[in-house]
Amino acid sequence: MSAVSDRLPAFPWDKLAPYKTTASAHPDGIVDLSVGTPVDPVPDLIQKALVDAADSPGYPTVWGTPALRDAITGWLERRLGAREVTHRHVLPIVGSKELVAWLPTQLGLGPGDRVAHPRLAYPTYEVGARLARAEHEVYDDPTRLDPAGLKLLWLNSPSNPTGRVLAKDELTRIVAWAREHGVLLFSDECYLELGWEADPVSVLHPDVNGGSYEGIVAVHSLSKRSNLAGYRAAFLAGDPAVLAPLLEIRKHGGMMTPAPTQAAVVAALGDDTHVHEQRERYTARRALLREALLDHGFRIEHSEASLYLWATRDESCWETVAHLAELGILVAPGDFYGEAGARFVRVALTATDERVRAAVERLK
Numbered sequence: 001m002s003a004v005s006d007r008l009p010a011f012p013w014d015k016l017a018p019y020k021t022t023a024s025a026h027p028d029g030i031v032d033l034s035v036g037t038p039v040d041p042v043p044d045l046i047q048k049a050l051v052d053a054a055d056s057p058g059y060p061t062v063w064g065t066p067a068l069r070d071a072i073t074g075w076l077e078r079r080l081g082a083r084e085v086t087h088r089h090v091l092p093i094v095g096s097k098e099l100v101a102w103l104p105t106q107l108g109l110g111p112g113d114r115v116a117h118p119r120l121a122y123p124t125y126e127v128g129a130r131l132a133r134a135e136h137e138v139y140d141d142p143t144r145l146d147p148a149g150l151k152l153l154w155l156n157s158p159s160n161p162t163g164r165v166l167a168k169d170e171l172t173r174i175v176a177w178a179r180e181h182g183v184l185l186f187s188d189e190c191y192l193e194l195g196w197e198a199d200p201v202s203v204l205h206p207d208v209n210g211g212s213y214e215g216i217v218a219v220h221s222l223s224k225r226s227n228l229a230g231y232r233a234a235f236l237a238g239d240p241a242v243l244a245p246l247l248e249i250r251k252h253g254g255m256m257t258p259a260p261t262q263a264a265v266v267a268a269l270g271d272d273t274h275v276h277e278q279r280e281r282y283t284a285r286r287a288l289l290r291e292a293l294l295d296h297g298f299r300i301e302h303s304e305a306s307l308y309l310w311a312t313r314d315e316s317c318w319e320t321v322a323h324l325a326e327l328g329i330l331v332a333p334g335d336f337y338g339e340a341g342a343r344f345v346r347v348a349l350t351a352t353d354e355r356v357r358a359a360v361e362r363l364k
Contacts, residue, residue, distance in 0.1 A: 007130045012123060012336045019325040026328025031359040033289075034330045036160070036307045036348045038227040040281060043274035046226060046264045053263035060259040062251045064092040068262045072235050075269040079193070080218075082204040088240040089213060091247055092257045092265075095232035096190055096221040100124045103186065104132035106249050109151050111135075116145055117154040120162055120338045122188070125154050138338065142174055147181035158191040158200050158305030161337045161346040165198040165305045171208045179215050184242065190221040190234075193275060196286060197304035204237060213239045224307055225275050226268040231261045233268070282307065285349045285356045292363040293347065301344070309347040310334075320345045327362040 016034060023030040063069070069087040076082040076090070093099045101124050104115055109132045117125035119138040129136035134152075139145055142153055155174065157166035166174075171187075178185040187203040203209060203216050217238030223229035236243060257265075268274075290300060290309055298311040313320050317333040324331055324345070332348070334341025351359070 004131070007133065008127060009123070009130075016321070016330070016332070019321050020330050022322075022325040023328050023330040026362075028328060028358060031329045031351060031355045031362070033348045033351055033359065034332045034346075036224070036350050038224065038229050039350055039352050040227050040278060042227050042231075043268075043271070043277075045271055045274070046228070046268050049267035050231070050260045050264040053260040056259035058259075060256045060262060062092070062254075062256050063087075063247055064257060064262050065259075065266075067266050068092060068257075071266040071269040072237065076204060076237055079272075080202040080204050081206065082202070082237070083206050083211065085204075085237065086240075089237055089243070091236040091243045091250075092262065093219075093234045093236060093250075094255055094257055095223070095229075096188070096219050096234040097124055098255070099219060099234065099236065100188070101128045101131060104128045104134050104152060106246055107132075107152065107184070109134040112149060113151040114149045115152045115154070116142060116150060118156055118159065119340050120159065120334075121154070121156060122160050123336065125156075143177040147183055150181070150183050153178055153183050153185045155185065155187040155203070157187070157189065158195065158198075159302070160188075160191065160306060161308055161332070161334065161341065161344075162301065162310045163191075163303035163306040163308055165195065165200045168201045168205070168207060171201060171203055175203055175209055175216060183215070185216045186219060187216065188219045190219060191224060191306040192220070193225040194279065194282065194307060195305040196283065200305055214241075215239055217242055222265060222268050225278065227278065228264070228268065231264055233257065233261050233265045235265075281353070282349050285351070285353065288356055288360050289347060289349065292360040296363045307349045309349070310344055311347055312344045314343060317342055317345050327359075329359050329362060 069090055072090045073085045076085045111133050113134040115129035115134050115136045116139050126136050189202055192200045204218050217236050221234040293311050300309050300311050303309045317335055321333050332346040334344030
């Protein structure tokens with residue numbers, strides 16, 4: 001076991017524990033803006049779908065029910081503008097994190113193969129490469145990478161942690177480059193429905209991919225847009241030549257989305273009202289926190305989408321974390337996401353209205 005665990009970096013969140021203790025000691029309690037975990041209720045129609053499917057004694061299928069695949073393909077066409085999407089173009093997954101962590105292994109990558117991800121990025125991209133014993137590297141512009149031996153290219157738009165959105169022409173250029181060099185492109189689009197000052201576009205849009213899904217796969221999650229982090233509900237969409245072998249591997253591994261969750265996803269993808277209502281909550285919280293941080297002396301970069309504000313006081317991120325902890329506010333240090341984040345903190349919008357107001361008052 002140690003041979004596997006030794007490949008991995010130290011779990012970053014453990015370093016935040018003493019600051020959480022400090023923030024928790026505030027007389028009015030902690031305002032935890034560190035982890036982007038939803039706090040608002042699961043919409044009633046989704047809960048009802050889950051409960052109605054609770055009597056599910058048999059094994060679910062890895063590929064999901066036909067109703068689930070219909071819901072996914074319908075949403076892809078309605079919301080993302082994808083065209084001619086069939087059941088062969090989709091694959092349910094058990095939350096997006098397990099896919100990110102195990103994808104290089106499931107693709108058969110190993111020593112000598114290269115995996116690339118953005119310079120500031122979700123740490124699990126690197127973890128996935130390490131688990132497969134593949135090499136990992138970061139980029140600012142992926143088209144400047146050496147394509148030799150590059151087997152997997154991760155995009156992330158909107159970005160976690162920065163909230164940066166890749167424009168349509170930039171996505172088009174990157175997709176063309178990846179195809180030209182035979183590089184498999186996976187686009188993590190889990191925050192796509194949370195654009196504030198930009199309208200994020202998927203690699204599945206025909207203006208980006210030219211009407212072909214060859215060599216591209218998008219990753220989508222219902223954790224943020226539908227408050228379903230506890231349900232582990234996500235899916236892949238894209239090249240059937242990539243998804244078909246992944247489906248077979250995942251069958252052997254028993255990587256099945258539970259049947260009640262599948263039913264809940266059908267309900268969630270068929271309803272846009274709850275998504276708009278949740279967006280309104282986050283819009284209000286974002287406006288309050290953004291103004292309070294700016295008034296407190298922060299500068300905010302990017303943050304045009306996603307559930308975070310990427311903020312700096314032009315000092316070490318740990319100095320900022322300590323400063324805010326003294327106010328009872330816990331945030332994530334930017335260096336969790338790469339060395340380039342060493343002077344930034346990530347401030348999540350995922351706190352209740354009451355806790356957000358408490359943070360705003362403390363920042364005044």
